[in-house]
Amino acid sequence: MTKSASTLNHIAADADVSPSTVSKVLNGRSGVAPETRERVERALRSHGYSPPGERRLQPFVELVFERVESAFATEIIRGVQRAAASRGMSVVLTESGDRHTPGPEWLDGVVQRRPSGVVLVFSNLPADSKKGLALRGIPFVVLDPAGDPAPDVPSVGSANWSGGVLAARHLLELGHRDIAVIGGRHDMMCSRARVAGFRSELEGAAVPLDGALVWGDFHREDGVRLGLELLRREGRPTAIFAGNDLMALGVLEAARMLGLSVPHDVSVVGYDDLEVARWSGPPLTTVRQPLAEMGEQAALLALDARADRPLRAARVDLATSLVVRESTAPPRR
Amino acid sequence: MTKSASTLNHIAADADVSPSTVSKVLNGRSGVAPETRERVERALRSHGYSPPGERRLQPFVELVFERVESAFATEIIRGVQRAAASRGMSVVLTESGDRHTPGPEWLDGVVQRRPSGVVLVFSNLPADSKKGLALRGIPFVVLDPAGDPAPDVPSVGSANWSGGVLAARHLLELGHRDIAVIGGRHDMMCSRARVAGFRSELEGAAVPLDGALVWGDFHREDGVRLGLELLRREGRPTAIFAGNDLMALGVLEAARMLGLSVPHDVSVVGYDDLEVARWSGPPLTTVRQPLAEMGEQAALLALDARADRPLRAARVDLATSLVVRESTAPPRR
Numbered sequence: 035m036t037k038s039a040s041t042l043n044h045i046a047a048d049a050d051v052s053p054s055t056v057s058k059v060l061n062g063r064s065g066v067a068p069e070t071r072e073r074v075e076r077a078l079r080s081h082g083y084s085p086p087g088e089r090r091l092q093p094f095v096e097l098v099f100e101r102v103e104s105a106f107a108t109e110i111i112r113g114v115q116r117a118a119a120s121r122g123m124s125v126v127l128t129e130s131g132d133r134h135t136p137g138p139e140w141l142d143g144v145v146q147r148r149p150s151g152v153v154l155v156f157s158n159l160p161a162d163s164k165k166g167l168a169l170r171g172i173p174f175v176v177l178d179p180a181g182d183p184a185p186d187v188p189s190v191g192s193a194n195w196s197g198g199v200l201a202a203r204h205l206l207e208l209g210h211r212d213i214a215v216i217g218g219r220h221d222m223m224c225s226r227a228r229v230a231g232f233r234s235e236l237e238g239a240a241v242p243l244d245g246a247l248v249w250g251d252f253h254r255e256d257g258v259r260l261g262l263e264l265l266r267r268e269g270r271p272t273a274i275f276a277g278n279d280l281m282a283l284g285v286l287e288a289a290r291m292l293g294l295s296v297p298h299d300v301s302v303v304g305y306d307d308l309e310v311a312r313w314s315g316p317p318l319t320t321v322r323q324p325l326a327e328m329g330e331q332a333a334l335l336a337l338d339a340r341a342d343r344p345l346r347a348a349r350v351d352l353a354t355s356l357v358v359r360e361s362t363a364p365p366r367r
Numbered sequence: 368m369t370k371s372a373s374t375l376n377h378i379a380a381d382a383d384v385s386p387s388t389v390s391k392v393l394n395g396r397s398g399v400a401p402e403t404r405e406r407v408e409r410a411l412r413s414h415g416y417s418p419p420g421e422r423r424l425q426p427f428v429e430l431v432f433e434r435v436e437s438a439f440a441t442e443i444i445r446g447v448q449r450a451a452a453s454r455g456m457s458v459v460l461t462e463s464g465d466r467h468t469p470g471p472e473w474l475d476g477v478v479q480r481r482p483s484g485v486v487l488v489f490s491n492l493p494a495d496s497k498k499g500l501a502l503r504g505i506p507f508v509v510l511d512p513a514g515d516p517a518p519d520v521p522s523v524g525s526a527n528w529s530g531g532v533l534a535a536r537h538l539l540e541l542g543h544r545d546i547a548v549i550g551g552r553h554d555m556m557c558s559r560a561r562v563a564g565f566r567s568e569l570e571g572a573a574v575p576l577d578g579a580l581v582w583g584d585f586h587r588e589d590g591v592r593l594g595l596e597l598l599r600r601e602g603r604p605t606a607i608f609a610g611n612d613l614m615a616l617g618v619l620e621a622a623r624m625l626g627l628s629v630p631h632d633v634s635v636v637g638y639d640d641l642e643v644a645r646w647s648g649p650p651l652t653t654v655r656q657p658l659a660e661m662g663e664q665a666a667l668l669a670l671d672a673r674a675d676r677p678l679r680a681a682r683v684d685l686a687t688s689l690v691v692r693e694s695t696a697p698p699r700r
Contacts, residue, residue: 126460
């Protein structure tokens with residue numbers, strides 16, 4: 035029996051596990067219960083071994099999307115890229131697949147790759163994975179535009195409620211009083227917050243929303259369908275606020291189908307300021323969610339975490355702003 | 368003097384260079400002339416050292432953009448991601464900055480990172496860098512939607528000329544005879560090929576293009592400006608083919624500004640099939656450039672290159688196809 039095999043056996047005996055479990059922990063593989071892993075790591079240290087969590091992190095940021103698609107991805111990538119470059123690092127992109135939750139294979143991969151920081155977009159990390167990353171000293175931050183973070187995880191989002199206020203203030207200042215709202219998914223914090231901010235500002239001006247609030251699902255088709263419904267009503271609204279840019283594009287399409295001119299017959303305000311908002315006909319007035327800055331901030335938070343100054347489970351919300359283009363104007367009397 | 372310092376001195380003497388040059392080569396740094404590097408690498412081998420080019424490649428694909436922006440990026444990333452995942456690899460993203468040519472710092476970085484393959488988007492690689500990557504056994508492929516590859520570099524693009532043919536055939540079949548074209552940048556192969564294919568199909572049907580060909584610069588604004596010009600002409604065209612989707616969106620906007628209905632007063636065909644083509648008002652009929660497949664193909668070509676079967680400087684052009692949506696219809700008589 036070689037010396038190292040004998041050491042392995044000693045460690046296994048100390049930790050009360052099989053030698054193959056020790057080897058799993060040493061190689062950063064999954065399939066070991068957290069308590070067992072901790073016991074093995076203590077035994078490893080007492081024998082002068084470094085558990086994988088204490089080996090050097092590699093100079094890159096790992097950026098995890100459920101899927102790299104949607105107009106969101108490009109901006110987020112640019113922001114994370116910017117943060118990594120400022121530290122002389124590169125960016126590794128991974129996809130967690132068709133679920134909000136990266137699986138155990140992903141965790142294995144991360145542990146092998148040992149990034150200096152992980153940014154998870156739109157993700158819920160199961161408790162096991164959180165513990166796994168924390169144990170290995172890999173700092174992670176959730177980039178969460180949906181505004182619904184787990185309470186024990188550091189995350190970056192944007193100010194949805196204030197964004198809604200900005201949209202309402204703009205329409206009120208233009209003189210609109212007959213205003214309708216197409217909210218995004220009703221079960222998502224971000225859409226509820228946007229609508230709540232909008233409504234609160236209207237209430238401050240004593241302008242009722244009444245029956246003119248409907249809910250969609252963030253797709254362009256929802257904007258077409260609900261836009262048609264609102265614009266066909268007797269006493270048609272003079273302005274519509276949509277909970278994201280895609281639904282606002284749908285409202286533009288609904289107006290076009292009805293032969294209504296935007297902004298002369300109806301003003302439209304979107305939310306997000308995706309690239310496409312500049313390209314629509316007419317270009318869209320919208321609330322800007324600073325996705326690139328959010329990506330940058332999330333990456334920097336992760337990279338600046340250190341053993342002596344670990345990440346707190348804080349929430350950072352970056353400011354939103356109003357971008358006025360050509361889809362809004364004073365109402366025609 | 369330690370043994371290794373003495374070995375370094377021997378190697379330096381053998382290669383007739385300074386020890387610091389040997390150390391540069393060993394660490395894969397730049398600033399060494401190619402002939403000198405080769406001499407040092409021979410000397411290294413004769414002393415039993417592995418030059419960096421012979422060390423193991425790491426399990427990831429490096430994807431290099433000039434800038435991660437434009438609607439192109441997301442699709443390309445998805446394709447490269449798919450190829451990498453099929454080999455159990457991840458993707459590293461880097462930006463070469465505001466130039467078409469990645470600089471020497473980039474080459475240093477790649478040599479340190481040692482990707483299994485490199486995909487360069489829209490890039491011209493200087494001769495030095497090509498040689499540098501080749502020397503180190505790192506295979507690279509240029510993803511080149513612009514259709515203008517250097518002759519000695521493997522590259523992936525798409526069939527621009529045939530794409531133009533498809534667009535023309537569609538409009539002819541609908542019955543259009545008064546057709547105008549807004550070409551993309553006249554100095555780019557891809558735009559010239561699209562227009563040439565389009566024109567060739569019209570000529571086959573004895574439909575003249577005459578004065579109805581103008582050139583833009585691929586921006587939405589060009590589509591607005593040139594679209595207004597064409598649509599204000601006496602004997603207005605019944606259909607306009609634009610050299611990319613952004614210019615086609617501009618034509619939609621021009622029609623909207625003139626109170627013309629698309630497709631009833633004028634049909635519009637774009638090129639690229641970016642995501643935004645589905646979202647415009649009306650959704651755009653366009654020629655699809657398979658960007659994700661192009662990214663996938665480029666990554667697989669690079670990954671499948673091996674020392675015993677190196678990449679040839681081949682050009683692969685993937686097929687384009689027509690996507691019919693709502694911006695085209697028969698002309699009104």
